[in-house]
Amino acid sequence: MRALVARLDSFGDVLLAGPAVRAVAARAEHTVLLCGPRGAPAARMLPGVDQVMVWDAPWAGFQPPAVDRTDVDRFVDDIARLRVDTGLLLTSFHQSPLPLALLLRLAGVPRLAADCADYPGALLDVRHRRAPRAHEVRAALDLAEAAGFPLPEGDDGRPAVTEPPAPGALVGEDGYVVVHPGAAVPARRWGTERCTAAVRELVRAGYRVVVTGAPEERELTAAVARGGALDLGGRTGPAELAGVLAHAAAVVVGNTGPAHLAAAVGTPVVSLFAPVVPAERWAPYGVPHVLLGDERAPCAGSRARVCPVPGHPCLNGVSPEDVLAAVEKLTGRTPGLDPGPERMERTERTS
Structure with a gap:
């Protein structure tokens, strides 16, 4: 199975998608991460990514480009050449996955999953609703599991990058x-x-x-x-x-x-x-x-x-x-500030 995971936002957004990417990669033969230009450096640091595809979508980013028919057609053709079997579309809670879902359908991707509050018509096969107030990492993992990609045993579900160089x-x-x-x-x-x-x-x-x-x-x-x-x-x-x-x-x-x-x-x-x-x-x-x-x-x-x-x-x-x-x-230098449980958190390991 060839899989595509999309997160079109910034550097930090792509890092937070990392645990969901690992969940997909554990069950896919080849995993493509689709991201925007600001997220590309993070995408290249994530474990489990076999291929990074960068596209500056006209509905994402701080300064999105104008809609250009030639660019959109080129993007659809590029996706079609990937011949992916399934796509996981990751978005923030206030974003819609439907513009990207439409283009991936035009490219022939047969199965798509996303969090979506709006009626998706024929654009999604798995329409998931994220838990209220869920952290971006947890929301992405919940969607991946709903799409058939639970975290593999032994994966703690935390953001991670490949081993960085020593300073x-x-x-x-x-x-x-x-x-x-x-x-x-x-x-x-x-x-x-x-x-x-x-x-x-x-x-x-x-x-x-x-x-x-x-x-x-x-x-x-x-x-x-x-x-x-x-x-x-x-x-x-x-x-x-x-x-x-x-x-x-x-x-x-x-x-x-x-x-x-x-x-x-x-x-x-x-x-x-x-x-x-x-x-x-x-x-x-x-x-x-x-x-x-x-x-x-x-x-x-x-x-x-x-x-x-x-x-x-x-x-x-x-x-x-x-x-x-x-x-x-x-x-741990001094007793210092006690921020309380709502101010300091050590996330429990998940599996």
Whole structure:
């Protein structure tokens, strides 16, 4: 059997699809992961993926392309050449799988499964309804099981990536704290001055701090690292970043892709979580973590990319001392903060 798993969103979304991909791959002879351009680097790191296919869909992403008949026809032809037997269409709770399902039907895919609240007509063979408030990882696994792909015995159902390269001389000895100040959308960023102050607080407490960021974030990481940290801004690709995160004692990061990458390599996360999307669906999964931020802020559930509330109160109420206390809790340095069960979670193993 040849299978296709689709997740057309961003880097972190594709990482969260990883356990469902493994479930499919355990029963398929060949597994294709269909993703968008922003998710492609994550797709190439997932265990179980035999082939990555990248398509910039006109209904997905932050800046989707215009609808182009030639491009759509080319995509349908490319899918047809894959000759897949079944497709698992993974989406967030607010997205519809039906546009993609229509194109896959045109390409001749005989069996399709998806979470779908809308009437699918002849587009889906398995129309699944996700459990209310389910985390993205759990929702994808539930859909995979409904489609005939339960997790194989011994798989813990947590996000994972292939073995990343060791950071070596890039960071020195293990046990440092990573601060990742950037995020794909402004509403999820804490702010340069606050990140810099948190770095100073961590350094004063005796932690060695490493600041990470994408090439386009070099100015940001340089400013934050002035608090006494090593600046790796622009110096790590996705695989190298995974290696840096894997050898850290904890990671301080917003609700963005590197938070899920840290979870995928098993590193505890201090999550500066703007509640524009619900934490129950998007918090770091499967690792100890502390959520910092006002979950009752007026922006909650808005899915806003730019903060709609003056002063960005959901994150600006977090202090550098809060971050230090959370890091101490996760690293076991001091009794520190007791975040309570709703703030810190170690996901139970599943099989």
